Amino acid sequence: MPKNKKRNTPHRGGSAGGGGGSGAAAATAATAGGQHRNVQPFSDEDASIETMSHCSGYSDPSSFAEDGPEVLDEEGTQEDLEYKLKGLIDLTLDKSAKTRQAALEGIKNALASKMLYEFILERRMTLTDSIERCLKKGKSDEQRAAAALASVLCIQLGPGIESEEILKTLGPILKKIICDGAASIQVRQTCATCFGVCSFIATDDITELYSTLECLENIFAKSYLKEKDTTVICSTPNTVLHISSLLAWTLLLTICPINEVKKKLEMHFHKLPSLLSCDDVNMRIAAGESLALLFELARGIESERDFPTETVKFGPERMYIDCWVKKHTYDTFKEILGSGMQYHLQSNEFLRNVFELGPPVMLDAATLKTMKISRFERHLYNSAAFKARTKARSKCRDKRADVGEFF
Structure with a gap:
């Protein structure tokens, strides 16, 4: 974010990643029968039984997302x-x-469910290089996985030189994909979200921030009404891209100077409301929340407002979402981190700073033990609840049967 940030000392960790990977490479060779094989990245060959066995040998990528950090x-x-x-x-x-x-998705799921700052810090250059290659040379699904990983990587590292280097490397590629009409809509959509989130975290130059805003603005503005006599905007395959671009643009406005916010409000005041007539409900929601947030920023967040406060609980803490800025920011990171959002709210210093939660709360082992329910206890509780529901439903069915027999 273009604010005064505490910078970390530059740490070139590519070699550390390579050193750590030597053990994994040896394991791969052992799995393949003790024979080393030459890695030939980015051929069009489909996954063979051998290569997929290597991947599953290290980890089932989906396993990181199923049960979260507790597992x-x-x-x-x-x-x-x-x-x-x-x-x-x-x-x-x-x-x-x-x-x-599968590897990109596995790494992303792990980083979304657990803080691994030191591990990632040492290997950020290696990861950035891999993401860059996959974005440039990969196909649709691989590009989406790479962009999603880039978002979580920046969330793990937080503001600082490391994230700025990642954005400097990946930003031009993301921008090119977003503006490429020949690229997959889904890829452009994921890249728009990634570009917005990474810029929110890492942009230190106000000029670069304005350039990113303009890029996203040019995308979603294509959804505006083109004809004066048209009252309804019909959705197109590009609508999902326009929604993601609008949401990313709105997120970046929350870190803009107030003069820029007022300028954008004046520019879009008569155009954004037209999106409320779109036949796509998600576009209507995005447009409505963006308008509300713009007005809130222009008036000042501290001014009186009518907002339905929400409460988010995580561990022993709770956070009150009492304004559109906080809601939009929370929704953005929740979309990326999924079930790992609560864990990151507890442990991720960057997110805790964003939501003004203060330093992470340190709890001793005894306190954690009293708060935490084991998986076995959860299983027993769920089983008991299931049996109770089944028994109650059986009684209802028995009563209905009795009534039927009576008549």
Whole structure:
């Protein structure tokens, strides 16, 4: 964000990633029968049984997203997780597109569900290089996975030189894809979100921020009414791209100077409301929330407003979402982190600063133990609840049967 930020000392960690990956490479060779194979990245060959077995040998990528950080704490050590991630990082260079995509998704899911700052800091250059190659040379699904990983990577690192380097490398590529009419709509959509989030975190130059705003603005403005006698905007395949661009643009406005916000409000005041007539409900919601946020910023967040306050609970803490700026920011990061959002609200210093939550709350092991319900206890509780519901429904069915027999 273009504010005074505490910068971390530059840490060139590409070599560390390579060193960590040597053990994973040895494991790969052992899995393949002790024979080393030459890695030929980005061929069009589909995933073979051999390459997919390598990927599953390190980790099932979906496993990181199913149960979140609790499973990582209970069933695996930090060393186990890092070993798997080293293997997945190596597999982002695999010759199979499916294997590369699975590796990217596995890394993204792990970073979304657990804070791994030191591990990522040492390997950020390696990861950035892999993301860059996948964005440039990969196909649709692989590009989407790469862009999604880039977003979570910046969320892990937070503001600072490291994230700025990532944005400097990936920003021009993301911008090119977003503006490429021949590219997949889904890829452009994911890249628009990624570009907005990474710029929100890492942009330190106000000129670059304005350039990003203009890029996103040029995309969603294509949804505005073109004819004066038209009262309804019909959705097109591009509508999902326009929605993502509008939401990313709105997020970046929250870190703009007030003069720029008022300028944008004046520019779009008579155009944005036309999107409220779109036949796509998601576009109507996005347009309505963007308008509300613009007016809130222009008036000042501290002014009186009518906002339905929401409460978000995470661990022993709770956060009150009491304005459009906070709601839009929360929704954006929740969309990226999914079920890992609560964990990041507890542990991620960047997000805690964004939402003004203060330093992470440190709890001793005894307190955590009293608060945490084991998986076995959850299983027993769920089983008991299921049996109770089944029994109640059975009684209802029995009563209906009795009534039927009576008549």
